[in-house]
Amino acid sequence: MLATPRRPGVELLIRATHNRRVLGPEGAAYLWDAANAAPVAGTIEVELKRTPKRQARTAKMEVRLCPELQILRPRHKQKNTAVEAVCVSVVLVRELGELPPEAERVEWLLVSTKPLANFAAALSAVEAYVARWKVERYHYTLKSGCQVEKLQLEHADRIERAVALYSIVAWRLLFITYLSRMSPDLPCTVALDQDEWKVLHRMAHPGKRLPSEPMNLRDAVRQIALLGGFLGRRSDGDPGVKVLWRGLRRLTDFVLAYRTLAIPEI
Known part of the structure; x- marks a missing residue:
């Protein structure tokens, strides 16, 4: 999906599920490893809405930014059906501090095809993801x-x-x-x-x-x-x-x- 041709001006923002292979500054690794190794760009507060599994609360979250990462082609894909790698920006958002009883720590790993060079750009991606429920x-x-x-x-x-x-x-x-x-x-x-x-x-x-x-x-x-x-x-x-x-x-x-x-x- 990341390698599929898109119209000009169309970018993707995806919450990652699979721990894809990547090619980062340290050589071949995996997506979650690269995100966890990225420096903390800043902290934010996010209003978490009530869900069937969670009460509404204000969460303080750290934001880790990896501005340039190569996600490698999956091994089961033939070379003639997919590009070798796709350049993306990765944002890891993780809740800090003590949690309410029985609450699960919120953690989002966001992959964007739009270049995110700094904390302000990463914050805009997080805000766009938070708005997903309204969309x-x-x-x-x-x-x-x-x-x-x-x-x-x-x-x-x-x-x-x-x-x-x-x-x-x-x-x-x-x-x-x-x-x-x-x-x-x-x-x-x-x-x-x-x-x-x-x-x-x-x-x-x-x-x-x-x-x-x-x-x-x-x-x-x-x-x-x-x-x-x-x-x-x-x-x-x-x-x-x-x-x-x-x-x-x-x-x-x-x-x-x-x-x-x-x-x-x-």
């Missing part, structure tokens, strides 16, 4: 929520226009999801228009008058999630993009009905 959520929303893969359009230009439109929908959904977690006390009007938050409040509190000020963003997001099937139990944590997608779609239908029927001020 995956974005594509998950496009495929599972918007279902762009099921579009049966006959022309490429129509597919491009549809994907462009759905990309805006996916971006808005992720924007609401993550902003409500980072800044829950913001007014919901940073993400919802006047009709949306008013209809949402009426659906959540039927028969009650509108408050003088809009609800905060966290409450609005949870109410949207409840429309999508979120149970809202104490142990459920923050709602995810799937229930928010379903809830936002229902809210959009109600807002459309409100505008179409020209219902008096609610």
Whole structure:
């Protein structure tokens, strides 16, 4: 994959799994050995998100940088099917200090086809890797929520226009999801228009008058999630993009009905 021709301006950033053979300053060795022998370029703090196997925490991590390393062709590849070696930059990120009980030390070995000459460049690669979960959520929303893969359009230009439109929908959904977690006390009007938050409040509190000020963003997001099937139990944590997608779609239908029927001020 590293040796496959790419379009100009396209680079790869990969988390290594296999301990590949490399040709470094010390001669032939292996990838992990070369990374561990590289000098520490600096330390950073990374906000680790909660996962089924890990509680959220702030991790202090050292960054080791090997700016130029030759990854050798695997032995089972014939010489006429792969280049002999590929030049890459390698960044080893390892958590420091004591860990919470039963926690596993975080360690990432990143391989980049883009030259990384210094700590600032290595840091940009680490930040790009940390953002991978949001990138995956974005594509998950496009495929599972918007279902762009099921579009049966006959022309490429129509597919491009549809994907462009759905990309805006996916971006808005992720924007609401993550902003409500980072800044829950913001007014919901940073993400919802006047009709949306008013209809949402009426659906959540039927028969009650509108408050003088809009609800905060966290409450609005949870109410949207409840429309999508979120149970809202104490142990459920923050709602995810799937229930928010379903809830936002229902809210959009109600807002459309409100505008179409020209219902008096609610």
